[in-house]
Amino acid sequence: MKFIAKFLSVFFFPLFIPLYGAFLLFSLTVFSFYPQIYIWNAYIAVLMFGTVIPLLSILILYKLKVISSMGLEDRKDRFLPYFCTSISYFACALILFQLAIPTFVSELIIAVAVALLINSVVNIWWKISAHMTGMGALLGGILLVSYQFHFNPYNWILATVFACGMVAAARLYLNAHTPGQVVAGLLNGALCTLIIPGLNLGCRFGIW
Secondary structure, three states, rough: OHHHHHHHHHHHOHHHHHHHHHHHHOOOOHHHOOOHHHHHHHHHHHHHHHHHHHHHHHHHHOOOOOOOOOOOOOOHOOOOHHHHHHHHHHHHHHHHHOOOOHHHHHHHHHHHHHHEEEEEHHHOOOOOOOOOHHHHHHHHHHHHHHHOOOOHHHHHHHHHHHHHHHHHHHHHHHHOOOOOHOOOOHHHHHHHHHHHHHHHHHHHHHOO
């Protein structure tokens, strides 16, 4: 059981979630009409700014002894890595807009960045689950995409809900979080991705 719990924690590591989300999103038929170079550039942007750069920032902070471990087990280690990751996600959102990817995709990335900023602030006092924030953002993103394109991805939703349950169970089994921290993370990620894109932040601030 411990091996399975650790495997799930690694496979659904928060910085891998953007890649999974991008794969699901760009597999939709509507994106088959986009030039492949746009889609590949979007994948590269998500890979670099959603995964590689945040991982490198954690590694650098660890080598500089600013944080005590790469896994960020200590609540006090989480503020700066989360903040750096949020900045990287904002940069990713701007790049995706420049690639003429639909605006709501950039706003989804911004929503994840906001969820991480909320996590970074909450973690000053309380260890909210980043794993479940990522899973909640994935679930919320799928629901938002289904609304935008008017289709019912029930298989995606069922699979993601099942994955959320498995990851939550894994984090609890490893004593990484309490039930309240797991639920709070899930709600934070899901609500941010469901609410923030509807605010049309880019249009309001003249970004795009």
